[in-house]
Amino acid sequence: MGILEVKGINKRFGGLQALGDVNLSVAENTTHAIIGPNGAGKSTLLNVLVGKLIPDSGSVMFDGQSVLGRKPHEINQMGISRVFQTPEIFSDLSVFENVMIPCFAKRDGAFRMHAIESIFAERGIQEQAEAILEDVNMLEKKDMIASSLSRGDKRRLEMAMCLVQDPKLLLLDEPTAGMARADTENTINLLKEIRQKRGITMAIIEHDMNVVFSLAERITVLAQGTPLVEDTPDNIKGHPKVREAYLGEAQV
């Protein structure tokens, strides 16, 4: 029984069957990659997991509780954090404030009026925020406005914002999309480090096969909204069905 159990998910957009009977089980403490050609339904599946889309049928259980019908912020409070394809950060705020916000969200829940307390009143919050920036090597940039960061730094900041919440499951939507080679390598190393140091379960959607095979412990291949096969990376590489559907064109 995995930490995330997806059973029989169906989702139609008009005449298009975006997801058809998708089953997926992400085991605790693994990195699970979801791959598939364009239009395979990867992003739709991800949006179902975070509460942005509600499927037509099926169930999604996380840590023993159903996530369906819950709002994105409620799902996040259950322990699922999401990293976006283009980093979603608070660009008008400083790097330090960016990581402090999830610290407060973790302490106070979805809403609490702390209108009179100073941001710096609680030493613990500051220490947490500084520690996570240290971990992603961004402590010296803490007073910069987030919008002025490089793309790679924005990605790392977003990652820090997710990590500081100590999520049980980290969802990554093409974390290296549009990145330069060096940045991609950095991100892979960062993710590996997170995996080893923190033991966070990760589900990752990715196009770049290099990234997938350096990170994933399990791989699910989606094609036309249906899971084709689920296996270890080594078996996936040689799987004839997968080659046919997807890898053939990528020449792995």
Place this chain on the structure above:
Amino acid sequence: MLGLEKKDFRLLLIVIGLTMFAPFILNPFPEGSEMAQFNAGYPDLMQRFVIFGIFAIGFNILFGLTGYLSFGHAAFLGVGSYAAVWMFKLLSMNVLPAIILSVIIAGLFSLIIGFISLRRSGIYFSILTLAFAQMSFALAYSVLTPITGGETGLQLALDDPRILGVSQTESGNIPVPALFGLEMRSSYELELGAWLFTFNAGYYLAAFFMILSFYLAIRIFRSPFGMMLRAIKSNQTRMSYTGLNAKPYTLAAFVISGMYAGLAGGLMASMDPLAGAERMQWTASGEVVLMTILGGAGTLIGPVLGAGMIKYFENIFSKINETILHGWFAFLPDGLENFVVALIYPFIGKGWHLTLGIVFMLVVIFLPGGLVQGGQKIMGLFRRKKPEPTKPNATEPAE
């Protein structure tokens, strides 16, 4: 100090100093001199400065922090005024219960309007608030006449059933608003040579409330709550994927700023116990938007500066007429004098809106951060003359 950072505390002290010594600062020219018409240190205008300052500070908590542009905030000010006048009519002429009630009523009213309007964001939110404010205005103007006094406005009368207090004074007049016996209209005049300074009780009460509002605003700006509000403005997607529910945060900001508007309305009624529907009109809502943007939305001191500037223009520039202009340029040859006067005339007197409009345009185009940004630029010019401090690691090492 008082739970504030050093820099914020200094700002608070400056504001306290400016408001306390305003009767001196605003009256720099001797009485009876040519320039005396530029003096703004008379009670009525000084009261307006601080009351609209409170209104703008509150508006800035919503607009400056969350970015939600409400076009109906005058409704809360109007409701606050009505509540205060009713308190004068029914309870007592003491201003404190009146002000407290106006804050509460405006808070409840903004809770309802905010709850509905905040279902949408951006332009739709603005239009919803505008619609609600215009509805309130229309209701106050016609249907609700028994409560609001309709066209004439809500006024005190000689037969008001004042529970704690008298309906009429011994001389048969309507009693005036007071704070435990201290009449709001009472003033102390100080003559120093050619100068005349007026210290008005009502002004100091309003100034006290403005300082209190300003202090609270600083605390809100520097709190986790304030940070969440800025986060809403910055990125609502990340906000919800960080486990935060943006809606109650925006609603809380909306209600707080509505209560500030109610406080301003209550104070207005305390200075002059009448309330009219025109206080709720959309032009009044637009004015506070102008004040906030002119001064600098999202900055602490900006809205106060903007409010001061607009009220100064409205009251001082509008009083300059053609005769005064001719007086100024009398030293020029006749033809030239008439020409110069004709040139300047559209910008003064009734044309003060034109001047204000030009100033507003210049500020928005060249100083999007408002007057505060202008001030910072000037400060920057002075600082640059000193040797620049070496920046630590301006370039980031490649990794």
